Amino acid sequence: MNRRNFLKNSLMTIGTITTFAGLMIKPKRLYAAWPKASFDITGLSDSINSVYGHNNLNESSEVMLKAPDIAENGAIVPLNVKTKLKNVESIMIFVENNPQPLSSGYNLSSKSVPIVGTRIKMGNTSKVIAAVKSNGKIYTASKEVKVTIGGCGG
């Protein structure tokens, strides 16, 4: 029995048990719900709006976005965001020309140091925007990344 089947079966069993017991146990999410709506939106300004509730962005040199000028492989574009701003609540990364601009969001805690890095996929040459929420305001940095081979078409 492979792992996936095992998980599936065990989940089904749990489901059946809870149904019979009549308990209100829902499949447990880790923490706050994953913001599906924000990840589904296809336009950049709508996407920003759905995350923050407004489009008030301030371009700031305090936000540092490290990204390649040219990504040879759009399937792996390394990004690093850091900032000197204090009281950072979240860091969001948007890619303007991707099917869904919101690529990832990082909700920081009071212990966090505002540095995050990851690798994302980009379908086309596009502007990448890093948005940092600090003291209720949104500060951004952006960079144009050229993609020679897209990472979304397969």
Place this chain on the structure above:
Amino acid sequence: MSTIKLRAKESKGVVTVKAIIKHPMETGQRKNKKTGEKIPAHFIQQVVCKANNDEVITINWGPAVSKNPYLTFAYMGSKGDTIELTWEDNQGNKDSLQGEVK
């Protein structure tokens, strides 16, 4: 074997955590070239990291994060902290791993 590789190192009160998670991160937009059928979306939605049982960071990922995602972040901590990284994908699979800050 765990799907997570985790490394955490402390320097001057700041712990830098690096992780790689083995996951296909399928966007749901690709097609199977032979059959023309869409490959269903299968990607990690949430990653949570705790240090000594305190939540340090909650990460929401969309399908645009690369396959076998790499992740780095930092927090104020010290050597010997126990950190725990947990991920959950859109199909309900999850995994977690504990590590010690060096």
